Amino acid sequence: MTRRLPHPGGSVCLPPVSTPREPVVRMPTVLDVARAAGVSRQTVSNVLNAPGLVREATRERVLTEISRLGYQPHASARRLRTRRSSTLGVRLHEPEDGISGALLDQFLHSLTASADRRGYRVMLFAAADPGDEVAHIRRLSDGADVDAFVLTSTEHGDSRVRWLLDNDVPFITFGRPWGGEDLGLHPWVDVDGRAGTREATLHLLDGGRRRVGFLGWPSPSGTGDDRRLGWEQAVAERGAPGGAGMTGESEDHIGEAEEVTARWLDRDPGLDGLVCASDSLALGASFAAGRAGRALEVIGFDNTPVARALGLSSVEQRTDLVAAAILDLLLDGGGVRTAPEEGWETRLIAPELVLRSGRPGD
């Protein structure tokens, strides 16, 4: 504790060791600015929050003093009064074992940047289990620390979603509710995986590939099935070979993907293109093709650092667009949006195909 105590009755009295962070120079407040500009508190406040109410000349005088004194509004005082924190809460997930954990990293960055542009901040919280997470959410939202929550990777009958809905805490999810039942209950933003795999497939077919397969995760999987649909759509559009024979399944591990692809290449000598549901799968497939000496053009998904490092083509989730959309849906001009009558708005972001030569370090 660095606070100065009322001087315990010792006989020896040493001077304080070092100035214990007493407000060396007190930060200026609205009152200081007001006095300096010859106006009242409220006028200063208005200059910042409702400039339209203040006469041009007055406003300029106040603004000059604000910058001269280096005035910064005290965020906590403002929050206390307005009951609004201009802060979003984001749950940080246990770093995933898979190759694609970095997506969250990128998303966080985009979200922070987008939020900043709108005067919002991002606060993190980690939680061990769902119960713990609800406790955290409660603490943050009741303590008026955050205005709304952004959830990533929600599951089917997510307990957090239920709780947030029940308690009227505003939130949005990155990822649509695949279950279907919660469809209109909260806003969400997701990446249009189907459009991404469709574009990748078309690229391969239009580039001269004849037999383009799809390597995905075991069904059912909301995201995975959606990505397969894009491939199905593309091969149908071009009249290319499709159907069950042109698809493979593997868990999201490089090793398994490599084995599955190796067998597939043996069985199908004409296979010359492969669209995958993830970069892990794509990497495994790539290895299998290399080992078999086959010219297989592979495209992954998520454009993870691994794909970048190894020169693998991949479909990139535009986290910047996702983040911008999230803020659009969550906020309106003056704060967090309230529930509309006709159900929440949602948005699908088109991903972007990133092509690479296949050489590492590209």
Add this chain to the structure above:
Amino acid sequence: MTRRLPHPGGSVCLPPVSTPREPVVRMPTVLDVARAAGVSRQTVSNVLNAPGLVREATRERVLTEISRLGYQPHASARRLRTRRSSTLGVRLHEPEDGISGALLDQFLHSLTASADRRGYRVMLFAAADPGDEVAHIRRLSDGADVDAFVLTSTEHGDSRVRWLLDNDVPFITFGRPWGGEDLGLHPWVDVDGRAGTREATLHLLDGGRRRVGFLGWPSPSGTGDDRRLGWEQAVAERGAPGGAGMTGESEDHIGEAEEVTARWLDRDPGLDGLVCASDSLALGASFAAGRAGRALEVIGFDNTPVARALGLSSVEQRTDLVAAAILDLLLDGGGVRTAPEEGWETRLIAPELVLRSGRPGD
């Protein structure tokens, strides 16, 4: 704007669409709890902040009411009064292109978890350039939004460091100041890279490898040179071949590392082990060995998701220990530590060697 305006003079007057988030049920305050428990505000406050001052029986009565009413202290009100936010600010970096961006992700998670255990929160901010960053820091610290900052990856004569020092804003860095001049000016925590590469080298030598080289980044590089020192130390300890002939240099790109290693393998038919300054380098080296059909045992650094996915041995930075140390150094019992007379404390965290078989998906 969801706020109700003083009714602009239109002729048609529709009722409000939906209750505009008026406090449906007002959150209980200390006063509510106090009344319910038959005590005063301050006693409730003391139960939470200085339990020793309150008599056992009273405390229990108050605690009962607190949980019965579901009371949560209002964070902003507390901050306004105490001038302390219990929040740490972390700069989020532009996602690095390299393979190792995920380290920050992991660190963030650890930091959030450690902070939580001590009642602290983590707030993010992103900035385009150093000047912008200083502006952000100023806003956050003047607005009493955060108590201290955690900086990652500081550079030599970092402008941010200078500014923070000049303005008496508490901060700590993950990563030591390699320059040397700022050495005692602020607390820092870093990973003992030298100990990591030493352990990795010893592991290879004691496992039967005869010629173990080191592949690093071009000198000078604080982190890189430190990691090379660990290798030097280990080969000296075991009397194994060392010196310039046993080291290689490459930028942190898989492709270049592959080329460098390929040439090296040609030149040195006995080379059978390689300790690398990063996973990117290790991966490149691995590829080169595979292509050349040589049994080269490679160990990387950082234990990135890529290493995990590809089954590469690597030296892991224990971000959990780093985060814990950061909080230890930054905080004491009651808040942010003040500058000590004799210079700041610092801490080096021992990394951990993670061994893998070399098969993908391990």
Add this chain to the structure above:
DNA sequence: AGGCAACATTTGAACGATCAAATGCTGCCG
């Protein structure tokens, strides 16, 4: 001149907590 609306600015009162000092309440000692 009086009235009234529109605009510009000020004043008093919160927001919810903690600090600092005052007040009660014991019991002990001389």
Add this chain to the structure above:
DNA sequence: CGGCAGCATTTGATCGTTCAAATGTTGCCT
């Protein structure tokens, strides 16, 4: 019995801001 120390509890003030309502000020219309 008075005085005083020590503990438990309460009271008044304050942190910096914005809200709501009051007060000035101006100009226009009748």
